[in-house]
Amino acid sequence: MEMTMSELVDYYRKRAVEYEEIYEWRDPSRQEEQELLETAIKAALGGRRVLEVACGTGYWTRVLSEAAESIVATDLGEEVMELAKSKEYGCPVSFRKEDAYRLSFDDGSYDGGLAFSWLSHVPRHKIDGFLRGFHRVLQEGARIIIADNIYIPGVGGELIRREGDENTYKHRTLKDGSEFVIVKNYFSPQELTDIFAGHVEGFTEENVFYGRCFWYVDYELRKGRGDSYGG
Numbered sequence: 001m002e003m004t005m006s007e008l009v010d011y012y013r014k015r016a017v018e019y020e021e022i023y024e025w026r027d028p029s030r031q032e033e034q035e036l037l038e039t040a041i042k043a044a045l046g047g048r049r050v051l052e053v054a055c056g057t058g059y060w061t062r063v064l065s066e067a068a069e070s071i072v073a074t075d076l077g078e079e080v081m082e083l084a085k086s087k088e089y090g091c092p093v094s095f096r097k098e099d100a101y102r103l104s105f106d107d108g109s110y111d112g113g114l115a116f117s118w119l120s121h122v123p124r125h126k127i128d129g130f131l132r133g134f135h136r137v138l139q140e141g142a143r144i145i146i147a148d149n150i151y152i153p154g155v156g157g158e159l160i161r162r163e164g165d166e167n168t169y170k171h172r173t174l175k176d177g178s179e180f181v182i183v184k185n186y187f188s189p190q191e192l193t194d195i196f197a198g199h200v201e202g203f204t205e206e207n208v209f210y211g212r213c214f215w216y217v218d219y220e221l222r223k224g225r226g227d228s229y230g231g
């Protein structure tokens with residue numbers, strides 16, 4: 001059984017005010033990796049006009065804003081974006097309600113792309129569609145960072161597997177006691193290479209960083225001839 005899109009948005013709506021606690025790690029090696037990610041995001045997307053999908057409360061938007069030329073930050077949840085809007089940014093940032101699966105921008109609108117903690121929530125059969133749509137609105141040669149968590153047993157609740165289901169799930173309880181089961185998929189370096197090599201010419205395992213807590217892919221968009229970006 002797959003969680004519907006509105007349930008996922010509802011979960012993050014309810015979690016909005018407590019969401020950024022996840023970035024206040026007491027674990028120094030986790031903190032170190034997070035800082036490495038901040039450096040990588042700024043280095044890759046610095047000076048670019050960036051489209052961010054699923055920006056949530058704007059934690060990474062703020063980090064990126066210290067280096068980007070401008071950012072259009074999008075999410076389907078209005079409550080999380082209200083929190084994001086209340087922050088101060090280092091470059092012009094505009095917010096827009098957008099469904100990551102149906103981005104409404106013109107083809108080739110941006111030369112940078114960011115998605116943090118988003119791919120893990122995409123049901124596996126929707127990954128290719130998401131990437132096609134994301135790449136469509138980015139220019140050839142755009143630089144892209146997609147980052148997410150690595151599975152660590154005991155962190156973020158028990159991993160739920162269901163027979164005959166290619167996705168995995170996490171059970172989450174918020175401070176008000178409300179309970180959710182959300183799609184949370186984890187990827188090996190090989191899986192990431194296979195997924196992205198199917199969409200980006202020249203993508204290799206060299207484009208994958210795989211740490212202890214986080215992975216990210218960093219690549220220049222080379223749209224393969226086999227892929228259709230027509231909408």
Ligand SMILES: C[S@@+](CC[C@H](N)C(=O)[O-])C[C@H]1O[C@@H](n2cnc3c(N)ncnc32)[C@H](O)[C@@H]1O
Binds near residue numbers: 054060
């Ligand atoms: C794990 S949060 C990540 C937030 C932020 N990128 C971060 O890393 O702090 C996932 C976000 O996806 C958003 N979301 C869920 N479904 C979406 C959709 N179909 N299109 C766009 N955003 C969506 C949720 O509202 C939530 O803000």
